[in-house]
Amino acid sequence: MSDPAPGDGAVPPPPWERSPRRRASPARVPLTRERIVEAAYVVLDREGYDGLSMRQVAAELGVAVSGLYAHVAGKDEVLRLMYERLFEGHELPPPDPANWQEQVKDFAREGRRRLLLHRDMAKISMTHVPFTPELLVHVESLLAIFRVAGLPDTVAAAAGDVLSTFMDGFVHEESMWDERRRDSKAETWEEMRATIKGYFDALPHERFPNIVALSGKLFDESNDARFELALDIILRGLASYIPPGDAPPSR
Amino acid sequence: MSDPAPGDGAVPPPPWERSPRRRASPARVPLTRERIVEAAYVVLDREGYDGLSMRQVAAELGVAVSGLYAHVAGKDEVLRLMYERLFEGHELPPPDPANWQEQVKDFAREGRRRLLLHRDMAKISMTHVPFTPELLVHVESLLAIFRVAGLPDTVAAAAGDVLSTFMDGFVHEESMWDERRRDSKAETWEEMRATIKGYFDALPHERFPNIVALSGKLFDESNDARFELALDIILRGLASYIPPGDAPPSR
DNA sequence: TTCTATCATTGAACAGTGTTCGCCAGCAAG
DNA sequence: CTTGCTGGCGAACACTGTTCAATGATAGAA
Incomplete structure (x- = not known):
């Protein structure tokens, strides 16, 4: 050319x-x-x-x-x-015990945002363990936030696992649905969502009462809303490990 | 022959x-x-x-x-x-609001156990979305447990995501470390763990103080212990969404 | 028993893949 | 101008998933 x-x-x-x-x-x-x-x-x-x-x-x-x-x-x-x-320049702020939860959420949000920048990036991300020197700084910063917030060390160590596997897994699932949409004739996401919802609604009510009842919640909610909610679930769980009186989220 | x-x-x-x-x-x-x-x-x-x-x-x-x-x-x-x-015959008990948390944990434990039965099985698992008819009964049973326990519908819908992505992701990480062990000359897991711990301990203290401090917690803990702890984090988060007075975990 | 029709199974082929190796053109130094 | 060198090239190797015409042995019919 x-x-x-x-x-x-x-x-x-x-x-x-x-x-x-x-x-x-x-x-x-x-x-x-x-x-x-x-x-x-x-x-x-x-x-x-x-x-x-x-x-x-x-x-x-x-x-x-x-x-x-x-x-x-x-x-x-x-x-x-x-x-x-993909994660170059992705830096976390210095730990602030007052709103550590928002800091962690921002980290996850930014991670998801970057993973969504390129098609199938989650597939690549999942096959790598983030222990190369360049990525270790993320682990370090996350641990800093967790510890300053008052999380016990064992919990802080496990928290990274939960957060990163969830981030990768969630985006991976998103991109799998997108791939499926690409393969099907559905052009827009709304069309695809209608197809899925139709499939769930057509399931036999007596065998799958809860799926049918929740078919709306399972797929009508935007991915962003589901991601935010899931993040909140994880962070509430983490917060429950902070010993009372230790850096309370007063503010 | x-x-x-x-x-x-x-x-x-x-x-x-x-x-x-x-x-x-x-x-x-x-x-x-x-x-x-x-x-x-x-x-x-x-x-x-x-x-x-x-x-x-x-x-x-x-x-x-x-x-x-x-x-x-x-x-x-x-x-x-x-x-x-792999998941044939994997059935969940009828919902029991009194110990729904243990039911959910058992589901995750059994899932991990089966994924660990075959090498690299997590890799295969992750590329599939569990919406084939045979697997839908799991989703259905999980949703039943969540709803009977008193979780709001939106939370119940998101909970499945968190749980399954974590399960797959955790086992996937386990098998990735095992693959790395296979590639290296390390024969036993203990040997491998010592190598990893040595790598972390050798990091510059001033740049990675938290990783160095937690190197023990990050890898000395058995995978089972880390898995259990992570499960507990997730379930504490979920439990926090149960409206007070609604099927309280009395007992 | 003999013939036949059927269908599971085969071998070869096609279009890809990651990776290696010998070769050759074009550059910088002498 | 000649020399040495190295970065890029083409071809090849050993694989991969998948298709298809031909074949072999089987079960059934006469």
Whole structure:
């Protein structure tokens, strides 16, 4: 497109321009890890996780597949770099015992927001354990907030598990429904939701009374509302472990 | 091996044994969905999720790959059947408001137990949304317990999300650590845990004071203890939504 | 018993995948 | 201008899931 091959209507470059052109051709931006990750994101958004192949990434860059392996150990490393770049610049504020709950919620909200930035990103996120040096600062900050808030150490340690598995799992479920919507003929989310609700409403009342009764609550609520509510459930549970008198949420 | 081709030392079967032999050969158990799923489990346990291929399953059955497709739509269906069979017979007791929390915990414990029965099973579990008819009864039973306990409907709807994403996520993390252990030279879990703890202890104290301080709590605790604690966090959060006076956890 | 029709099973093929290796063109240094 | 070198290239390997024409053995009919 922007780099047409000679021979299909394009006149060959005049000889006196050979010198500058010679610079132009090799002056194509050199392949770097950053450019590879960037291209991988483009492919991921367009083709989804299953369509994210090294060949597609190479094609996106207009480069041979084998060229990628000079800068990257393999596909695993590409996925890891994508995962790490997604949370770059994601920093938590210094612990404030007065509203630690809101701080934790903000962390989860921001995490979800970033995961939703790219299609199928939750799939990639879940296959990585966040103990690479760049991601450890998040764990550290979260633990700081928990401890300053007065949570016992064991609870603080477990809280990270609950929060991160929930965050990944929730977004993953969201993207699975979105994928299902893509596969079906439903164009809009509303249409898809109506289809699902119809399926649940059509279930035999006597065998699934509660599902039928809650079909509205299960899917009519927006994902944001369900996410917020679930966050609140988790944080209420955590708060219940703060010893009375220890940094009470007075304010 | 057990079925040597004629011509390399094996004498051909005498003609008078042809009749019984003819029965023996076709008397091989016929291919069924059940046998395919069973073989898939064997391959999964031996090779892990990445080694679970249709060809391996076919080889396990001593059958051509293409033969599988006469009984199964494809690999996706095999994974779905495996997932559904894992939870076969997993039934919840009738709702008892007096100890609904223990009922919910038992559900999660049994779910984790089954997921741990087969290597990488959590990976398979997470890619499925439990809305197939066979699995809907679980959702139904859980909702029943939540509602009878007095949880508001919106909370009951969200509670299922929190619980299932946590269950899958926690076991998935467990199996990821186990996979990492397998890859490393560490044989036992204790050895692996020591390695991890050593890594955390070696972190710079000034940058990661909380991680260093909690390195013991993060990994010395057994997975069971962490799972139980996390369950308790979630259930305390849920319980906080029961309106006062509505089926109080007296006893 | 002999023939036939049926259907489960097969082998080969196709279009992909991640990864490796030998080669070659173009650049910087001498 | 020549030399050395290295980044990118093409081709290949060993896989993957899936399809399809052909085949083999079986059960039923004559």
